Amino acid sequence: xxxxxxxxxxxxxxxxxxxxxxxxxxxxxxxxxxxxxxxxxxxxxxxxxxxxxxxxxxxxxxxxxxxxxxxxxxxxxxxxxxxxxxxxxxxxxxxxxxxxxxxxxxxxxxxxxxxxxxxxxxxxxxxxxxxxxxxxxxxxxxxxxxxxxxxxxxxxxxxxxxxxxxxxxxxxxxxxxxxxxxxxxxxxxxxxxxxxxxxxxxxxxxxxxxxxxxxxxxxxxxxxxxxxxxxxxxxxxxxxxxxxxxxxxxxxxxxxxxxxxxxxxxxxxxxxxxxxxxxxx
Amino acid sequence: xxxxxxxxxxxxxxxxxxxxxxxxxxxxxxxxxxxxxxxxxxxxxxxxxxxxxxxxxxxxxxxxxxxxxxxxxxxxxxxxxxxxxxxxxxxxxxxxxxxxxxxxxxxxxxxxxxxxxxxxxxxxxxxxxxxxxxxxxxxxxxxxxxxxxxxxxxxxxxxxxxxxxxxxxxxxxxxxxxxxxxxxxxxxxxxxxxxxxxxxxxxxxxxxxxxxxxxxxxxxxxxxxxxxxxxxxxxxxxxxxxxxxxxxxxxxxxxxxxxxxxxxxxxxxxxxxxxxxxxxxxxxxxxxxxxxxxxxxxxxxxxxxxxxxxxxxxxxxx
Ligand SMILES: [Zn+2]
Numbered sequence: 001x002x003x004x005x006x007x008x009x010x011x012x013x014x015x016x017x018x019x020x021x022x023x024x025x026x027x028x029x030x031x032x033x034x035x036x037x038x039x040x041x042x043x044x045x046x047x048x049x050x051x052x053x054x055x056x057x058x059x060x061x062x063x064x065x066x067x068x069x070x071x072x073x074x075x076x077x078x079x080x081x082x083x084x085x086x087x088x089x090x091x092x093x094x095x096x097x098x099x100x101x102x103x104x105x106x107x108x109x110x111x112x113x114x115x116x117x118x119x120x121x122x123x124x125x126x127x128x129x130x131x132x133x134x135x136x137x138x139x140x141x142x143x144x145x146x147x148x149x150x151x152x153x154x155x156x157x158x159x160x161x162x163x164x165x166x167x168x169x170x171x172x173x174x175x176x177x178x179x180x181x182x183x184x185x186x187x188x189x190x191x192x193x194x195x196x197x198x199x200x201x202x203x204x205x206x207x208x209x210x211x212x213x214x215x216x217x218x219x220x221x222x223x224x225x226x227x228x229x230x231x232x233x234x235x236x237x238x239x240x241x242x243x244x245x246x247x248x249x250x251x252x253x254x255x256x257x258x259x260x261x262x263x264x265x266x267x268x269x270x271x272x273x274x275x276x277x278x279x280x281x
Numbered sequence: 282x283x284x285x286x287x288x289x290x291x292x293x294x295x296x297x298x299x300x301x302x303x304x305x306x307x308x309x310x311x312x313x314x315x316x317x318x319x320x321x322x323x324x325x326x327x328x329x330x331x332x333x334x335x336x337x338x339x340x341x342x343x344x345x346x347x348x349x350x351x352x353x354x355x356x357x358x359x360x361x362x363x364x365x366x367x368x369x370x371x372x373x374x375x376x377x378x379x380x381x382x383x384x385x386x387x388x389x390x391x392x393x394x395x396x397x398x399x400x401x402x403x404x405x406x407x408x409x410x411x412x413x414x415x416x417x418x419x420x421x422x423x424x425x426x427x428x429x430x431x432x433x434x435x436x437x438x439x440x441x442x443x444x445x446x447x448x449x450x451x452x453x454x455x456x457x458x459x460x461x462x463x464x465x466x467x468x469x470x471x472x473x474x475x476x477x478x479x480x481x482x483x484x485x486x487x488x489x490x491x492x493x494x495x496x497x498x499x500x501x502x503x504x505x506x507x508x509x510x511x512x513x514x515x516x517x518x519x520x521x522x523x524x525x526x527x528x529x530x531x532x533x534x535x536x537x538x539x540x541x542x543x544x545x546x547x548x549x550x551x552x553x554x555x556x557x558x559x560x561x562x563x564x565x566x567x568x569x570x571x572x573x574x575x576x577x578x579x580x581x582x583x584x585x586x587x588x589x590x591x592x593x594x595x596x597x598x599x
Binding site (some may be wrong): 145159177252 | 482510
């Protein structure tokens with residue numbers, strides 16, 4: 001589809017570009033019920049101006065929020081999932097891919113773009129939860145791998161925005177090995193002394209958390225995001241107890257020492273640029 | 282010995298042997314020949330059954346309660362000098378992960394592995410081979426120790442998964458596994474990883490980055506267990522056989538897909554039927570691979586390790 005394959009210029013994007021985000025002209029906050037126009041909601045980074053509820057948003061929106069003048073190049077959009085195991089459950093994997101690609105208009109669970117943030121070189125790899133739950137298959141791993149190569153070549157910082165249910169079961173062993181593959185490539189980025197910031201958003205679980213998402217020089221998170229290794233349902237079934245309030249949320253991880261800070265999406269660019277300046281400039 | 286459902290023909294023969302023994306003891310009739318014949322038949326039947334295991338049957342064998350676990354391998358392979366080294370030096374000693382040095386034909390080697398329990402009490406104690414974060418951190422601490430003194434590392438993988446619990450999450454299960462993946466690509470000594478039983482997902486790969494990743498013949502290695510896969514994708518626990526097939530989790534499939542480096546054959550009837558043969562075979566394989574790996578200079582070792590995993594993954598490029 002290529003709805004963000006071209007360069008974006010100007011702060012106001014045309015209305016037709018935003019149809020993926022908006023369901024209608026009005027947005028009602030699911031928490032405080034405040035109603036705003038969809039345009040205002042989008043302009044507020046999909047964060048409620050009343051109660052700070054962070055509604056989900058997509059990769060294009062993050063790219064627009066982060067890159068100077070909304071000027072960026074989408075990279076590696078020519079990679080598509082394959083079906084090396086000819087996986088069939090209640091559906092064929094190839095059919096799942098077709099249906100998902102058609103309904104979402106995107107190729108895979110990861111989008112990569114490069115540009116500038118506050119004049120510093122930045123590569124952003126952002127996960128697309130709408131594509132099979134943001135699950136990690138070979139394309140996700142390969143895009144991270146190439147994003148790292150690109151960052152090293154262009155002396156850029158790397159930001160990975162995670163939003164994933166974990167592994168792509170239909171790629172089984174291949175999916176599992178992406179944990180190792182992405183970690184391997186991150187050692188090369190570290191050797192090149194280029195900063196890697198991991199932003200965890202709602203939800204970040206499973207093999208994604210247990211590999212690149214937890215390996216940032218800085219690990220940061222959006223407010224109240226679910227972040228964990230095992231899913232809450234699995235834990236509840238295992239220990240046969242109710243889970244404590246706020247368990248596995250960003251604030252819980254901050255308390256336990258696994259993230260550096262929680263960032264309001266409206267301040268993401270500012271805070272990220274500040275930290276990158278400490279490390280790079 | 283406990284028999285699996287598909288081993289029924291063996292069970293019948295074993296019953297006949299018992300009968301023959303009873304007859305012999307009660308009636309002075311010489312049953313020696315009959316018993317020897319039956320025992321030969323048991324071996325042959327075993328061989329035939331184990332020649333054609335389905336993926337699900339291999340999963341069953343990998344979990345056989347009589348199957349040897351990590352410490353049994355280490356104790357049998359080393360020269361009697363192994364003792365366990367405990368603790369992550371931060372907060373805990375995880376009993377599902379064991380580690381320590383031992384001599385392998387006089388060569389000092391660090392062993393690490395998940396440990397399952399051999400009886401009900403020990404299974405509880407070992408948390409069914411499901412490590413907490415402290416297990417992964419202990420493993421990393423010991424690997425760094427091995428690196429410091431230039432000793433090779435052997436990891437023995439046998440886990441139904443990393444433990445999903447409240448404390449595990451509080452202490453950063455995900456971070457502990459991720460850290461190991463990252464650091465294992467930088468450890469400057471040879472690492473050999475051997476799946477000796479179950480290789481379930483993140484819990485397995487958390488000690489699974491190596492210059493050689495090898496599976497025993499009747500083991501499995503994948504991103505999820507067949508049962509959990511069945512419950513998520515089929516929304517029922519009933520499709521575990523189908524899931525086991527779909528996941529391509531056997532050593533044969535994993536090797537064909539380029540995701541592991543080698544397979545170690547098991548004695549007929551599986552590792553549990555002749556553990557002493559299994560230990561000897563594994564030891565010989567470790568020594569064989571170490572000899573090759575120890576000739577490589579550190580930079581080659583590390584870059585080949587990184588490149589091997591970086592190549593993994595099939596996708597379309599247009
Ligand atoms: Zn609100």
